[in-house]
Amino acid sequence: MANYRSRVPRSDDIIEAVTRLQRDVNDLKIRSGRSKMQNVDGTGPPVTGTWKRGDKIWNTAPASGGFIGWVCTADGSPGTWTTFGGIT
Numbered sequence: 876m877a878n879y880r881s882r883v884p885r886s887d888d889i890i891e892a893v894t895r896l897q898r899d900v901n902d903l904k905i906r907s908g909r910s911k912m913q914n915v916d917g918t919g920p921p922v923t924g925t926w927k928r929g930d931k932i933w934n935t936a937p938a939s940g941g942f943i944g945w946v947c948t949a950d951g952s953p954g955t956w957t958t959f960g961g962i963t
Contacts, residue, residue, distance in 0.1 A: 930954070
């Protein structure tokens, strides 16, 4: 019978890895000021509010020749926005 014991990580190793991962995630949350990017529906990029790089506005009225949405490329109020996902 094969010995699989050597291939299974020890519980202490798993706990240590999860603890490191949680610490890394918390550091990212603190540095970004929030835990995740915003994904909002709309018909154009925002003109008010505070936005972070990576936030997205999903186009609720997509059309041929238009775009799937807008992505914030620089933090700010309202940030800098660029279209993405050209529709042909």
